[in-house]
Amino acid sequence: MTMDVKEIGRLSARVLDRVGTVVVGKRSALELVLAGILAGGHVLLEDLPGLGKTLTxxxxxxxxxxxxxxxxxTPDLLPADVTGSFLYDQRTHDFTFRAGPIFTNFLLADEINRTPPKTQAALLEAMQEKQVSVEGVTYRLDPPFHVLATANPIEYEGTYPLPEAQLDRFLLRVSFGYPDPEEELSVLSRRMERKREESELDAVVDAQTLLRMQAGLEEIEVEESIGRYLVALTAATREHHAVLVGASPRGSLALLLLSRARAAMAGRDYVIPEDVKQVAQPALAHRITLRPEMWLKRVDPASVVNDVLAATPAPMSGAVPYQQRSAAQLDELEFHR
Structure with a gap:
């Protein structure tokens, strides 16, 4: 059973307000994280230590x-430590499966780039197929299932960069950045008021309600002009002079899902170009591989996405979907075409 888009927007605002009582002053970044969850995807938090990734x-x-x-x-973590393994039970004289920590609704993969690629790859099937295969036996993961991974972008010794195939599994990548002085002071004040280290939040929704919110996103309308805009943005990343490998069609799909989520969070049942622009950088930047010489020039993939946004014309769709426009609006659109 789906949920009305107005209710999705109301509950989303309550969730953000609740999280905002602990994670101070990062509303825009928190909105992106929630959009990724509502869209049914996984989120990579890549930022400096101590900026609230685990707390988020x-x-x-x-x-x-x-x-x-x-x-x-950690460097010594094995794939079986993630997925689980079969153990011999002396009482039954048989092997029984012991489920790993991946069997949950919300998995925090903390410092995911500190473990070898073999263990990183243990997450791939779960993130894409929502299932785990161990010794030929497949186990389904109960929905909802989301991975929120953290990574430190400045430490390279003893780390294993995520391969492109795994980065592509994350719907978006989000960074928080340092708080301003007033926000940092608010962090200290709330810690003193709390009188303890850990913070506990009351639930706004539950797993079943979240699934209904996610199902409601399928009712969000995406006009053809918006769809063409999504494809044009993704295709433009492949043609940029600084790019070796651009975003795949999975990037277009990420833009679609996240744009729908942003529209629902705003209480709209249709996507507008501004929704796409807000999610373009977190959805596409981590899917771009730059040419080697660009690293020497310190070119950032985010700047490539900004160039693409500036160069790609946005559709003249106004603020309402095609079916809801007046006759005058339709005549004006045909005139511009």
Missing amino acids: ARSFAQALGLDFRRLQF
């Missing part, structure tokens, strides 16, 4: 009423 994951799990597990990725 725990707070969203509490506010959304989801079963939460945190897995610390």
